Amino acid sequence: MLDAAASVWARDFSASLSTIAERAEVSRSTLHRYFTDRQALIDALLLDSLARLESLDDGSAPASAIYTLEQHLRAGVEMGDRVIFLFSDPNRFDGNPHWSADDGDEEMRALMDRARDEGAVAPEIPTTWAVTLFYALLYSAAEVSNQDLPRHVAADLAVQSFRRGVAP
Amino acid sequence: MLDAAASVWARDFSASLSTIAERAEVSRSTLHRYFTDRQALIDALLLDSLARLESLDDGSAPASAIYTLEQHLRAGVEMGDRVIFLFSDPNRFDGNPHWSADDGDEEMRALMDRARDEGAVAPEIPTTWAVTLFYALLYSAAEVSNQDLPRHVAADLAVQSFRRGVAP
DNA sequence: GCGAAATGCGACAGTGGTGTCGCAGAATGA
DNA sequence: TCATTCTGCGACACCACTGTCGCATTTCGC
Numbered sequence: 001m002l003d004a005a006a007s008v009w010a011r012d013f014s015a016s017l018s019t020i021a022e023r024a025e026v027s028r029s030t031l032h033r034y035f036t037d038r039q040a041l042i043d044a045l046l047l048d049s050l051a052r053l054e055s056l057d058d059g060s061a062p063a064s065a066i067y068t069l070e071q072h073l074r075a076g077v078e079m080g081d082r083v084i085f086l087f088s089d090p091n092r093f094d095g096n097p098h099w100s101a102d103d104g105d106e107e108m109r110a111l112m113d114r115a116r117d118e119g120a121v122a123p124e125i126p127t128t129w130a131v132t133l134f135y136a137l138l139y140s141a142a143e144v145s146n147q148d149l150p151r152h153v154a155a156d157l158a159v160q161s162f163r164r165g166v167a168p
Numbered sequence: 169m170l171d172a173a174a175s176v177w178a179r180d181f182s183a184s185l186s187t188i189a190e191r192a193e194v195s196r197s198t199l200h201r202y203f204t205d206r207q208a209l210i211d212a213l214l215l216d217s218l219a220r221l222e223s224l225d226d227g228s229a230p231a232s233a234i235y236t237l238e239q240h241l242r243a244g245v246e247m248g249d250r251v252i253f254l255f256s257d258p259n260r261f262d263g264n265p266h267w268s269a270d271d272g273d274e275e276m277r278a279l280m281d282r283a284r285d286e287g288a289v290a291p292e293i294p295t296t297w298a299v300t301l302f303y304a305l306l307y308s309a310a311e312v313s314n315q316d317l318p319r320h321v322a323a324d325l326a327v328q329s330f331r332r333g334v335a336p
Numbered sequence: 337g338c339g340a341a342a343t344g345c346g347a348c349a350g351t352g353g354t355g356t357c358g359c360a361g362a363a364t365g366a
Numbered sequence: 367t368c369a370t371t372c373t374g375c376g377a378c379a380c381c382a383c384t385g386t387c388g389c390a391t392t393t394c395g396c
Contacts, residue, residue, distance in 0.1 A: 011259060014182040016383060027344045032385070088257065090311060091179060128316045129325045136308040140300050143258060148296045157297045165329035184353055195374045200355070 001031060003081075005045050010084035013092065017041070046098050049082040053104070065114035066121070069134065070159050077141045077155040084146075087139045105131070115166075122168040130166050137162050169199060171249075173213050178252035181260065185209070214266050217250040221272070233282035234289075237302065238327050245309045245323040252314075255307045273299070283334075290336040298334050305330050 004024035008015045017038060021028040035041035053076065063071075076083050093099035112130045115121045121130055141158035145151040172192035176183045185206060189196040203209035221244065231239075244251050261267035280298045283289045289298055309326035313319040 012257075017385095018383080028384095029345075029386095030343055033342085036385080038384075089180075125325065125328075126317065126321075128312065129322070129329075132308050132312050133305075133329055136304040137301075140304040144296065144300050149294065153294075154297070157293065160293075161297075161301055161329075161333035164335060165333035167332060185355095186353080196354095197356095197375075198373060201373085204355080206354075 001026065001034060001041075002045050002048055005041055006049070006081040006085045009045070010081040010088065013085075013089065043096070043098060045082075045085065046093060046096065049079070049086050050098070050104070052079060052082060053086070064120070065111050065118055066163070069111060069115060069162070073134065073138055073141075073159055073162060074155045076138045077145060077151060077158060080142050080146065080151070083138060083142045087135050108134070119168065120163070121166045125166055133165055134162060137165075169194065169202060169209075170213050170216055173209055174217070174249040174253045177213070178249040178256065181253075181257065211264070211266060213253065214261060214264065217247070217254050218266070218272075220247060220250060221254070232288070233279050233286055234331070237279060237283060237330070241302070241306055241309075241327055241330060242323045244306045245313060245319060245326060248310050248314065248319070251306055251310045255303050276302070287336065288331070289334045293334055301333055302330060305333075 001020070001024045005020050008020050008023050017031060018028055020041075021031040024031065031041070035044060108131050109127050112121065112127050112134075115130075116123060116125075116127075137158040141154040145154035149157070169188070169192045173188045176188050176191050185199060186196055188209075189199040192199065199209070203212060276299050277295050280289065280295050280302075283298075284291060284293075284295075305326040309322040313322035317325070
């Protein structure tokens, strides 16, 4: 059901619960049994998607910041609709307790600053822009890999565009 | 009213007509007098925004493709909410007669190919990705210039990220 | 095969947005 | 000043979505 919600809401967040139930091949009743509210489904999907995003980078040895960013980018593109759901509208979850904008954001900014220290990001580029670019590329690559390009190709292009786009 | 609609719908396309009327400081009745339908308002805003986008590049002498792209980017960022409205959801206007996806798209692809011929775009980058990147940067710069960075700074950064992101 | 749990179906009231009206008051211009 | 036009207000029916039920049916584990 979460997958169905992601794939539907990735394209149209105003889509009804009937649509999602249909996509999930369950009745609307069943959907309501697992998620009492529309809000409950949103929260569950948000939480699940964030958890997946978080779980991307454990287990590996600490690497350079720019490499870590790359890995995030590739793994994020792999998530497809989940990522589109999360990032297609920057203020979709504004009031949501599970979505503190500075949640992963602060961590991301720190990572970006480390990348700058490593010389992978030009000093004159504001952290805000680098982060914005990162998410824009992540979203775009996920989006385009639903249509025109194979997923890994899109990921490669996003990585390349990011590296060069922020390089000194 | 179109401005109000753009500024509201740029952030939440599911926002009601009451919200837009309020933002425009007119009554809902008046709004309905000018635009019978919700759809009519959408179409009017779409048409107007597209027209503005088109009218960006006339009058100037023919320049290099990459320079033309830059100018489009800068001018687009200047449009702010209109651009966000147009591009925040890539398939928002899918069935709309005024939105032939290959409308400006074909022109944009041709421009991108010219830029590749000029050596400004790496040959191994698919046109699709270059175009996607262009619109992602346009959207992001417009978005970020509503929050953190001055408009022209955001435009500069977008231009820089684009040039380097696609350069050979 | 049997009982428990999960699912589907249809119906229901509540809700918020939508589109339409008529009427009253304000604004405009001759 | 007067007539025309524009605007705001409130009311209305309509509709799609939502959330909740009860009940019948299926599925699953034993």
